Amino acid sequence: MTQVLNIVGGGMAGSEAAWQAASMGVDVVIHEMRPKVATFAHRTGDLAEMVCSNSFRSDDDEQNAVGLLHWEMRAAGGIIMEMADRHRLPAGGALAVDRDAFSRSVTERLRAHPKITVKASEFTSLPESGQWIIATGPLTSDALGAAIAHETGRDALAFFDAIAPIVHFDSIDMSKAWMQSRYDKGDTEEERTAYINCPMDRDCYEAFIDALLAAEKTEFHEGETAGYFDGCLPIEVMAERGRETLRHGPMKPVGLTNPHQPEIKAHAVVQLRRDNALGTLYNIVGFQTKMKYGAQSSVFRMIPGLENASFARLGGIHRNTFLNSPTLLDRQMRLRTRPHIRFAGQITGVEGYVESAAMGLVAGRLAAADILGNTLPEVPQDSAMGALLHHITGGAEAKSFQPMNVNFGLFRPVEGLKGGRRGRVHRYKAYTDRAKAAWRDWLAVQNMSFVS
Incomplete structure (x- = not known):
């Protein structure tokens, strides 16, 4: 019997994870509790609904780390960036979108995919078997949050978002x-x-x-x-x-x-x-x-x-809930105590729409590779994806771990570059050139064709 990838949560991370896995030929079920179970912040039952800002921040892929993350997601055929580009609004150098049109188009594309099924269901406990990604985001339900806290042996960390x-x-x-x-x-x-x-x-x-x-x-x-x-x-x-x-x-x-x-x-x-x-x-x-x-x-x-x-x-x-990922997740984004479960998105301790979707992209590919019997090479640390993944799965100090946006401070230094303000432009360009090369190589090694 063909194994199915189950994804709990249809936000940015869950949507991107589903798209990547389905594009690799894996059957996917997205379990989204909305509109059956409402949240404080959401207004609709659409997938990838934007609940705070409508901006994906800077789109500069040579001088800004989040812009570089945009580039990497586009290179990987990401649905979030494709729909963001399609519904782009004027915002200077930033990438802002029409939030309703964006989430509606993501929903329509995912529901139309022959390998993706969307179910309106709420999970209140951790699954015992199968391949799973939990991408419930900052508004994880109280019941599931309690189950995660019980499994990890500690209270779930939380901060407040406005x-x-x-x-x-x-x-x-x-x-x-x-x-x-x-x-x-x-x-x-x-x-x-x-x-x-x-x-x-x-x-x-x-x-x-x-x-x-x-x-x-x-x-x-x-x-x-x-x-x-x-x-x-x-x-x-x-x-x-x-x-x-x-x-x-x-x-x-x-x-x-x-x-x-x-x-x-x-x-x-x-x-x-x-x-x-x-x-x-x-x-x-x-x-x-x-x-x-x-x-x-x-x-x-x-x-x-x-x-x-x-x-x-x-x-x-x-209230936003997130894991102390450096102590709980391995480099494959798997829960150490239950390796059949991966986590993705803001619940892992990344902050922002783009970062959440990026971690969904990685989790979706890693989970799909497991189901297909393949082993993907480690996500290169010199890419924006890899720098962020390294931070949340061991690079950050666990005792002081807090949600983090992608930034060049997470990147390994490039040797031989001058410091100071004047050198910053060249330094950032060196980071992005190195990252793009590493990301291209990682995608090329997989040699996967998209079937969507």
Whole structure:
């Protein structure tokens, strides 16, 4: 009997894992509990639904590690990057997508694949046999999370993640706001005007910070401690670190000129990024928040241009669960105590859509190779995939392990390169050249043809 690969979770990682395995000729069943069982953050039952930002971040594959990860996923025939490219929105040098069209197209493509079956089912325990990938993401159900914690002999680690609000474009006052990408970045006029900018003078900024700090926040349950991933801090947590923190973070005014008052330099700028292809929805960049809904409406309407803002979605906060992967997973992403189970995605301790999908890609290929009776060579550490995989499966310090975005700090140094700011461009280019060569070689050795 042909062995089936079962994947629990139909998010970025589960979807990519299914696509890779099915493309290698393996029968796959995706077990996704939505829409049968809802979560705080999801709105639909679609696969690969984007619940926070609609951005895959930088698409620069020569000077940015996440852009390099984009390149590697495209080279491997990844469905996530294919659909992201298909539903791309103007966002300067970043890769932003129409979130609904993106997830809908991923869902349709996976459901249409002859080797993929999607079942609406929730798992509350770990499977005893077969080949499995658990890719339940940061919103792993309480029951399955408890089963994982019981198996690993320790409590599951957790941090808190926050979601940014989305605004209806027609409610933004464009007599105060303007459209411009920072430093006019982009090859086309549409890309150079991909963001809406709302300027603040010093008095407005100070009043905004006061209101932000005083606003009523979501309280944690007794016994929970809030540990945040630094790449997705709520704005009020950033403000608590210092009154200037936001002005040097998501509200930095550099690289922007207000055409309504070109002679006046804004003290701070709030940016909004297009959230759908129609341009009817914009999300407030970097404005993840744990403020209660009433407080959000009043505080965010202090922003010039958003005085009469209509919100398609307000921000929120949810608990994210992840493993201490350096102690629990081997280099094949298998649970050491149950090697028939692999983990993929954010539950492994990677952070971000792209990183989650990338670990799904690797897990899907490794699991499919096992089922087909093949042994894949180790994922090259000098690739972006390999650097991230090495970090979560032994490269990181287990005692202080926290979710991590891909970055060049995870890469082995290239010998003979000069340091300093001037040398950084050459260093990053050396990293990406080496990574691309290593990744091409890894794909070539497999000599696998895609049948999708």
